[in-house]
Amino acid sequence: MPFAPALEHLELRFHNVYNQPSTFRSKFLEVQEWPTKVKSLRFIAYDQLMDTTSFCAFVKRFALSLKHLSFYISTQQRFLMSTWRTLEKFLLDYLSNLNQIDFCVHSGVANIEIDRRRLFDRWTKKQVISVFHSLEFHTRFTIPFAFDRLEYVSNDFVDYRCNRYQSNVTLSLSSIVMITFYSKDKLNLSLFILIQRTCPSLRYLRFKNFCDLTEDLIQNTIVTLPTVTELCLSDVASSINSPVLHRIFSLIPNLKHLTTQRRHITAIDTMDNDTKMLRHVKVTIVECSSSMNNNQDN
Known part of the structure; x- marks a missing residue:
């Protein structure tokens, strides 16, 4: 410098x-x-x-x-x-x-x-x-x-x-705009209630390596994160099942931008044919090839 x-x-x-x-x-x-x-x-x-x-x-x-x-x-x-x-x-x-x-x-x-x-x-x-x-x-x-x-x-x-x-x-975490989940365990309802209560400025969620939810969170239809507009699933190595995907998207009712790997798109498209929840969402597909990432915007 x-x-x-x-x-x-x-x-x-x-x-x-x-x-x-x-x-x-x-x-x-x-x-x-x-x-x-x-x-x-x-x-x-x-x-x-x-x-x-x-x-x-x-x-x-x-x-x-x-x-x-x-x-x-x-x-x-x-x-x-x-x-x-x-x-x-x-x-x-x-x-x-x-x-x-x-x-x-x-x-x-x-x-x-x-x-x-x-x-x-x-x-x-x-x-x-x-x-x-x-x-x-x-x-x-x-x-x-x-x-x-x-x-x-x-x-x-x-x-x-x-x-x-x-x-x-x-506890108040009002300055936080981005959270990265890094857990091999299924994320539970209590965690998202805490996030809902403490992070009023949250805009971006990122899942690292794993993306899975407990049954109490999947069955819950009340807790949402309305301030979140961006979701990143491109770092998730394992597959994500349909109930988990459905709950994640209902958890983020104002989603505007989704970044994901192509491997997750089939499940998302199958779900979206029924729900049309991603109709107004910009989707960025990230292809992982060796050490290079190629982005394609849909």
């Missing part, structure tokens, strides 16, 4: 290498010249796996000036968020001028670990929501939520925990 020594607000975004190791490593840090007076740092890596050692080393470069830190990362390493003291030991103790912090961290993605939410509860500088996933990793984020996307969403979000035991604050 061009060297701008007087820059006070710095935002870095890394994209589109889902579940791949991050390019943000020591060599990347060494070849760059970074501004020295940054007061506000926003670091966004929604769909990368971040090396937290490199991340902490990078943030410490701005220790003398940094007042506001905001970061969204996913990491295979769990140490940064394993206990309340770890976050301070590796990062916050070095930021003496910091007066505001916002984060969302998916930690320990590749580690087998126990539910460590109680070990983090003594971190009380901000209200923090913790989720322990059945795949044995954690999601933690500060409230109010400061980002427009939320990854790795599963049924486990219903059993969220707040670090403030006496908190009566109702």
Whole structure:
């Protein structure tokens, strides 16, 4: 990046290498010249796996000036968020001028670990929501939520925990416009009731690898997400049965744009011949061939 020594607000975004190791490593840090007076740092890596050692080393470069830190990362390493003291030991103790912090961290993605939410509860500088996933990793984020996307969403979000035991604050995620479901389990009714209640600005749903629903959600005809207008099924590797597809489309009554693989189109067309639910929906077909994606708009 061009060297701008007087820059006070710095935002870095890394994209589109889902579940791949991050390019943000020591060599990347060494070849760059970074501004020295940054007061506000926003670091966004929604769909990368971040090396937290490199991340902490990078943030410490701005220790003398940094007042506001905001970061969204996913990491295979769990140490940064394993206990309340770890976050301070590796990062916050070095930021003496910091007066505001916002984060969302998916930690320990590749580690087998126990539910460590109680070990983090003594971190009380901000209200923090913790989720322990059945795949044995954690999601933690500060409230109010400061980002427009939320990854790795599963049924486990219903059993969220707040670090403030006496908190009566109702969970609100009004900034979120996109949710990515990443779960091998069938998504249930309680999860979508939570989303309906907490995400009033939600516009985009994405299913990653799997798309299946529990019977209580399929049979339910009341819960809908009327603000959602875009749906992505192009990353779903397995087939999707007709009852699940029918419920997904009834769940999104104002759908305007569907992105999907051709393998799902036959089931959608069969269903649509009966329901005509996709009559006014733009459909983008994504063909996966080797490492290349060819898009065709219908």
